[in-house]
Amino acid sequence: MQKSDIIFSCVTYPRSAKENVIGNCGVAGREGDILDGKGYVEMTGIDPQTSKDICEIIKSKGGRYLEAQIQGSKIEADEGSLVILTAGDKSLFIDCQSCFKAMGKTAFFLGDTGYATKTNLILQLMKGIALVGLAEGLALADRCGISSKDVLNIFKLTNLNCDYLTNKADLIVKKDFKHVEQAIEHMQKDMKLTLDLSDQLKQPLLMTSTANEVYKHARRLGYDGHDASCIYMRT
Amino acid sequence: MQKSDIIFSCVTYPRSAKENVIGNCGVAGREGDILDGKGYVEMTGIDPQTSKDICEIIKSKGGRYLEAQIQGSKIEADEGSLVILTAGDKSLFIDCQSCFKAMGKTAFFLGDTGYATKTNLILQLMKGIALVGLAEGLALADRCGISSKDVLNIFKLTNLNCDYLTNKADLIVKKDFKHVEQAIEHMQKDMKLTLDLSDQLKQPLLMTSTANEVYKHARRLGYDGHDASCIYMRT
Amino acid sequence: MQKSDIIFSCVTYPRSAKENVIGNCGVAGREGDILDGKGYVEMTGIDPQTSKDICEIIKSKGGRYLEAQIQGSKIEADEGSLVILTAGDKSLFIDCQSCFKAMGKTAFFLGDTGYATKTNLILQLMKGIALVGLAEGLALADRCGISSKDVLNIFKLTNLNCDYLTNKADLIVKKDFKHVEQAIEHMQKDMKLTLDLSDQLKQPLLMTSTANEVYKHARRLGYDGHDASCIYMRT
Amino acid sequence: MQKSDIIFSCVTYPRSAKENVIGNCGVAGREGDILDGKGYVEMTGIDPQTSKDICEIIKSKGGRYLEAQIQGSKIEADEGSLVILTAGDKSLFIDCQSCFKAMGKTAFFLGDTGYATKTNLILQLMKGIALVGLAEGLALADRCGISSKDVLNIFKLTNLNCDYLTNKADLIVKKDFKHVEQAIEHMQKDMKLTLDLSDQLKQPLLMTSTANEVYKHARRLGYDGHDASCIYMRT
Numbered sequence: 001m002q003k004s005d006i007i008f009s010c011v012t013y014p015r016s017a018k019e020n021v022i023g024n025c026g027v028a029g030r031e032g033d034i035l036d037g038k039g040y041v042e043m044t045g046i047d048p049q050t051s052k053d054i055c056e057i058i059k060s061k062g063g064r065y066l067e068a069q070i071q072g073s074k075i076e077a078d079e080g081s082l083v084i085l086t087a088g089d090k091s092l093f094i095d096c097q098s099c100f101k102a103m104g105k106t107a108f109f110l111g112d113t114g115y116a117t118k119t120n121l122i123l124q125l126m127k128g129i130a131l132v133g134l135a136e137g138l139a140l141a142d143r144c145g146i147s148s149k150d151v152l153n154i155f156k157l158t159n160l161n162c163d164y165l166t167n168k169a170d171l172i173v174k175k176d177f178k179h180v181e182q183a184i185e186h187m188q189k190d191m192k193l194t195l196d197l198s199d200q201l202k203q204p205l206l207m208t209s210t211a212n213e214v215y216k217h218a219r220r221l222g223y224d225g226h227d228a229s230c231i232y233m234r235t
Numbered sequence: 236m237q238k239s240d241i242i243f244s245c246v247t248y249p250r251s252a253k254e255n256v257i258g259n260c261g262v263a264g265r266e267g268d269i270l271d272g273k274g275y276v277e278m279t280g281i282d283p284q285t286s287k288d289i290c291e292i293i294k295s296k297g298g299r300y301l302e303a304q305i306q307g308s309k310i311e312a313d314e315g316s317l318v319i320l321t322a323g324d325k326s327l328f329i330d331c332q333s334c335f336k337a338m339g340k341t342a343f344f345l346g347d348t349g350y351a352t353k354t355n356l357i358l359q360l361m362k363g364i365a366l367v368g369l370a371e372g373l374a375l376a377d378r379c380g381i382s383s384k385d386v387l388n389i390f391k392l393t394n395l396n397c398d399y400l401t402n403k404a405d406l407i408v409k410k411d412f413k414h415v416e417q418a419i420e421h422m423q424k425d426m427k428l429t430l431d432l433s434d435q436l437k438q439p440l441l442m443t444s445t446a447n448e449v450y451k452h453a454r455r456l457g458y459d460g461h462d463a464s465c466i467y468m469r470t
Numbered sequence: 471m472q473k474s475d476i477i478f479s480c481v482t483y484p485r486s487a488k489e490n491v492i493g494n495c496g497v498a499g500r501e502g503d504i505l506d507g508k509g510y511v512e513m514t515g516i517d518p519q520t521s522k523d524i525c526e527i528i529k530s531k532g533g534r535y536l537e538a539q540i541q542g543s544k545i546e547a548d549e550g551s552l553v554i555l556t557a558g559d560k561s562l563f564i565d566c567q568s569c570f571k572a573m574g575k576t577a578f579f580l581g582d583t584g585y586a587t588k589t590n591l592i593l594q595l596m597k598g599i600a601l602v603g604l605a606e607g608l609a610l611a612d613r614c615g616i617s618s619k620d621v622l623n624i625f626k627l628t629n630l631n632c633d634y635l636t637n638k639a640d641l642i643v644k645k646d647f648k649h650v651e652q653a654i655e656h657m658q659k660d661m662k663l664t665l666d667l668s669d670q671l672k673q674p675l676l677m678t679s680t681a682n683e684v685y686k687h688a689r690r691l692g693y694d695g696h697d698a699s700c701i702y703m704r705t
Numbered sequence: 706m707q708k709s710d711i712i713f714s715c716v717t718y719p720r721s722a723k724e725n726v727i728g729n730c731g732v733a734g735r736e737g738d739i740l741d742g743k744g745y746v747e748m749t750g751i752d753p754q755t756s757k758d759i760c761e762i763i764k765s766k767g768g769r770y771l772e773a774q775i776q777g778s779k780i781e782a783d784e785g786s787l788v789i790l791t792a793g794d795k796s797l798f799i800d801c802q803s804c805f806k807a808m809g810k811t812a813f814f815l816g817d818t819g820y821a822t823k824t825n826l827i828l829q830l831m832k833g834i835a836l837v838g839l840a841e842g843l844a845l846a847d848r849c850g851i852s853s854k855d856v857l858n859i860f861k862l863t864n865l866n867c868d869y870l871t872n873k874a875d876l877i878v879k880k881d882f883k884h885v886e887q888a889i890e891h892m893q894k895d896m897k898l899t900l901d902l903s904d905q906l907k908q909p910l911l912m913t914s915t916a917n918e919v920y921k922h923a924r925r926l927g928y929d930g931h932d933a934s935c936i937y938m939r940t
Contacts, residue, residue: 071393083392106392110385118379122386126365126372127395132442133364137357140429143438144353150345151357157318157341158306160362162397192904194375199897203378204470204922206676207367209914210445217909235439427669434662439687441911444679452674541863553862576862580855588849592842592856597865599838600831602912607831610899613908614823620815621827627788627811628776630832632867664845673848674940677837680915705909 006039006095013189017044021054035063039092043068045186047121047193048114055088055113064089066096067113069120072104073181075167081105087116121197124190125208127164131187132211132231134165138172139235148173168229177223177230187228188215241274241330248424252279256289262298270298274327278303280421282356282428283349290323290348299324301331302348304355307339308416310402316340322351356432359425360443362399366422367446367466369400373407374470383408403464412458412465422463423450476509476565483659487514491524505533509562513538515656517591517663518584525558525583534559536566537583539590542574543651545637551575557586591667594660595678597634601657602681602701604635608642609705618643638699647693647700657698658685711744711800718894722749726759740768744797748773750891752826752898753819760793760818769794771801772818774825777809778886780872786810792821826902829895830913832869836892837916837936839870843877844940853878873934882928882935892933893920 007027011017021027027040040058042051042065051067058065065088072082082104086093093109100107110116138148152169155161171179191212198205214231223230242262246252256262262275275293277286277300286302293300300323307317317339321328328344335342345351373383387404390396406414426447433440449466458465481487491510510528512521512535521537528535535558542552552574556563563579570577580586608618622639625631641649661682668675684701693700712732716722726732732745745763747756747770756772763770770793777787787809791798798814805812815821843853857874860866876884896917903910919936928935 071389073394076394083389085389108389110381115379115381119376119381119386119389122372122376122379122381123390123393123395125375126368126390126400127393129368129371129442130361130365130395133361133368133446136364136440136442137361140360140433140436140438140440141354141357143436144350144357144432146345146350146354146357151354154306154318154320154343154354155358155361158358158362159308159311159398159402160358160365160400162400163394165361165395165397167394195900197379198375199921201375201378202921202925203375204918204925205371205375206445206449206470206915206918207364207371207442209918210441210680210911211368213909213911213914214441216904216907220907220909235441430665434686437686437690439683439690441680441683444683445676445915448674448676448679451669451672455672455674541859543864546864553859555859578859580851585849585851589846589851589856589859592846592849592851593860593863593865595845596835596838596842596860596870597863599841599912600835600865603831603834603838603916606834606910606912607827610830610903610906610908610910611824611827613906614820614827614902616815616820616824616827621824624776624788624790624813624824625828625831628828628832629778629781629868629872630828630835630870632870633864635831635865635867637864667849668845671845671848673845675841675845676915676919676940677834677841677912680911681838684911705911 004038006041006092008041008043008099010043012044012186014044014046014050014193017042017046018050018054021057035061037062037064039064039066039089039095041066041068041092041096043070045069045120045190046117047196048117051117052113064092065113066092067116068096068100068107069116070104071120071123075163075181077103084108085110085116085119087111088113118197121190121194124187125194125205128187128191128215128228129207129211130165131168131228132214132235134168135172135229135232136235138169139232171227171229172232177226177233180225180227182228183224184215184218184226184228184230185224188212188219191215239273241276241327243276243278243334245278247279247421249279249281249285249428252277252281253285253289256292270296272297272299274299274301274324274330276301276303276327276331278305280304280355280425281352282431283352286352287348299327300348301327302351303331303335304351305339306355306358310398310416312338319343320345320351320354322346323348353432356425356429359422360429360440363422363426363450363463364442364446365400366403366463367449367470369403370407370464370467370470373404374467406462406464407467412461412468415460415462417463418459419450419453419461419463419465420459423447423454426450474508476511476562478511478513478569480513482514482656484514484516484520484663487512487516488520488524491527505531507532507534509534509536509559509565511536511538511562511566513540515539515590515660516587517666518587521587522583534562535583536562537586538566538570538577539586540574541590541593545633545651547573554578555580555586555589557581558583588667591660591664594657595664595675598657598661598685598698599677599681600635601638601698602684602705604638605642605699605702605705608639609702641697641699642702647696647703650695650697652698653694654685654688654696654698654700655694658682658689661685709743711746711797713746713748713804715748717749717891719749719751719755719898722747722751723755723759726762740766742767742769744769744771744794744800746771746773746797746801748775750774750825750895751822752901753822756822757818769797770818771797772821773801773805773812774821775809776825776828780868780886782808789813790815790821790824792816793818823902826895826899829892830899830910833892833896833920833933834912834916835870836873836933837919837940839873840877840934840937840940843874844937876932876934877937882931882938885930885932887933888929889920889923889931889933889935890929893917893924896920
């Protein structure tokens with residue numbers, strides 16, 4: 001910390017992200033830590049409240065905070081086509097431009113802390129639901145004696161064709177769930193964070209809550225560590 | 236009927252499709268009707284059982300039957316990029332080639348009567364679920380104070396970007412549900428037919444059944460005749 | 471039929487009930503069958519439309535029709551405490567009084583054909599949902615390391631205590647699903663008939679549709695012929 | 706605190722319950738607070754984790770902790786027929802006997818801290834689901850032109866008859882949702898706490914999550930402060 005001007009944090013869960021900042025060994029955990037204008041960029045997929053909590057701590061130590069949420073999986077990372085959603089300190093966003101350009105095709109600055117995490121969860125919600133729909137359809141096809149592969153070939157010609165669902169359908173056709181683009185526990189975490197957000201807003205999310213139970217069920221059956229598309233196995 | 240060699244049927248509901256064939260004025264309703272090799276192509280979005288029933292009648296009169304289900308909406312129709320899924324009598328499929336080419340970019344022959352209707356319902360299921368997910372996400376965005384338009388702009392850069400969802404999101408952003416690509420009652424009909432199919436197979440379809448209730452709710456609120464994306468208004 | 475003045479029909483599915491009346495060997499299937507004031511009481515658990523169809527046929531042959539739906543299972547049958555819901559021909563209802571009294575504690579006449587079947591489905595919906603709730607709760611208890619038996623003992627002291635749920639909880643505690651009070655396929659049939667009814671009315675039934683998928687899932691896992699409480703095994 | 710030997714805490718939300726203990730004015734918030742064997746009984750409807758957190762603090766100050774969860778609403782309170790579920794310090798449970806007897810008909814001691822809160826949530830889950838089922842059925846009845854009152858009269862003769870559902874049905878028949886037995890926000894809180902618990906255990910709770918969305922929807926429509934049975938208005 002003494003030497004870096006900008007710290008990028010990227011762990012697995014909101015709790016760990018927060019502990020990285022608060023904890024005894026955290027960047028702002030010890031008394032007298034003065035961040036003095038240094039930047040802290042949180043890239044962990046987190047909820048708005050955790051992000052605001054981290055933001056407050058960083059700012060109280062004189063640091064600058066930016067939440068930067070990544071849209072895209074390993075495939076987009078390899079292609080350099082990740083989309084980066086940021087919010088918080090705009091000067092820090094500008095300072096990070098070169099880094100963001102190396103990572104993704106576009107970086108958005110969306111305003112006050114919380115807007116990037118919210119927007120990210122909204123997009124994850126859409127993906128999470130569409131994926132369960134894909135798996136449910138392919139499971140029905142299988143039950144009808146229609147091969148997933150044939151459905152996928154037709155699917156690619158329809159107007160629902162997109163990289164996200166095609167990649168997932170490929171994994172389902174091959175039943176290759178150990179090829180992890182996004183682990184099911186991370187997908188379920190995003191569904192849960194979105195539901196927690198909706199709870200505070202009293203916003204009903206029928207499909208998200210049902211999708212969440214489907215992901216939970218697959219995790220219950222022991223699929224942690226597999227790609228989220230493994231829900232196909234339980235539908 | 237005396238003059239046509241191939242009849243194309245395209246009405247709104249399975250019941251009407253069947254009545255067109257069975258009813259007093261139907262092609263095969265009167266005694267002594269001999270179809271004698273003539274072709275009957277059912278393009279109405281129907282369920283496998285209705286299709287098999289129609290097939291049986293047509294064949295019993297000496298006719299040839301083909302179920303031809305259309306993937307795509309008005310937009311694809313205008314662009315000539317509809318996908319046509321067929322099953323039944325292969326010789327009739329071949330006889331229809333020129334017609335199908337005029338309508339769409341690709342026509343598939345999938346085997347015995349029932350396979351095209353099933354495959355079509357499976358693809359509709361995926362669309363129907365993804366659409367409710369899109370609407371649920373945009374409703375949450377709105378509730379968070381994030382404009383649908385901003386979400387749509389980011390959405391277009393993600394790997395879930397596809398014509399189907401982008402077109403629907405456009406309608407939601409404009410709240411232009413009278414611009415009907417697919418009427419909500421047709422979408423809900425497809426969900427219902429898929430659920431009926433799954434019932435016979437004892438195949439659970441959690442997301443489809445929840446999506447069906449969402450479409451029903453919007454219909455209950457008086458949205459018949461509007462585009463299916465109008466579910467945004469009830470989420 | 472020649473000798474009986476009142477026929478009581480009680481089979482398993484709506485389709486069989488209708489075939490009993492329409493089919494070649496059915497009471498009204500042959501030409502010239504004149505029922506001439508005789509009574510036909512349909513006790514099969516059926517949907518309103520099937521009941522109306524049967525009613526029409528019986529009446530067209532000069533017969534009188536009454537739908538009589540049974541609330542209660544084997545336990546209530548043994549205790550003579552079944553509740554009988556009827557609708558249709560009131561004179562036939564009166565003629566059946568002695569029979570109904572032998573079977574149950576109360577028989578209601580609810581009006582035109584359809585009202586008894588609808589009321590029965592509504593009560594089945596409530597039971598079907600409450601039962602999935604019970605099973606879901608007991609499954610969570612088990613997962614928490616709390617025995618079903620302990621929960622049941624406390625449950626009996628709460629204001630949700632009732633014979634229906636207590637009997638079902640007993641079966642779950644004993645995992646004695648071969649002791650069939652109501653077979654899962656009949657319960658799922660009732661959920662499906664209720665959903666079909668709601669579809670015609672565009673009435674959303676979120677919980678019923680989710681419960682239906684749970685029952686379907688258990689059937690898919692091979693539990694046909696077991697008591698409906700066997701859903702505990704899949705939750 | 707100086708004078709009381711046992712403190713009973715009963716507020717609305719887990720957060721407030723915890724703050725009562727931790728906060729600046731809380732019983733254990735100030736340094737040097739020595740509880741020295743005094744008892745702290747948490748009667749707020751809370752989740753197991755919050756209860757364990759409170760327990761830890763109380764014990765660290767030398768106090769004894771008991772979670773005591775109440776099954777029953779105002780009606781049972783008036784009748785003295787509440788059921789009290791407790792867990793934690795058994796000596797404190799014994800010391801509270803006279804108090805508990807004044808409040809309810811039975812008090813259970815269920816073991817280590819957490820077991821009473823879990824058991825309570827499990828019973829709440831069952832009630833919460835059964836109530837949505839009741840409302841869904843009565844809404845369907847209304848849509849069918851069958852009066853809620855008639856259904857209720859028949860319901861009372863079935864084996865699902867119980868005080869909980871009958872009381873709720875009474876409120877629905879009268880549309881008297883300002884007569885609050887249990888406010889909808891408390892019911893939804895219990896659903897949410899149960900879902901959070903299930904999330905940690907990866908235990909799918911399909912019906913609970915759907916019920917939770919129904920309660921959320923009613924809250925969204927402005928029904929906070931009304932009895933939970935007001936969900937009838939949104940079904």
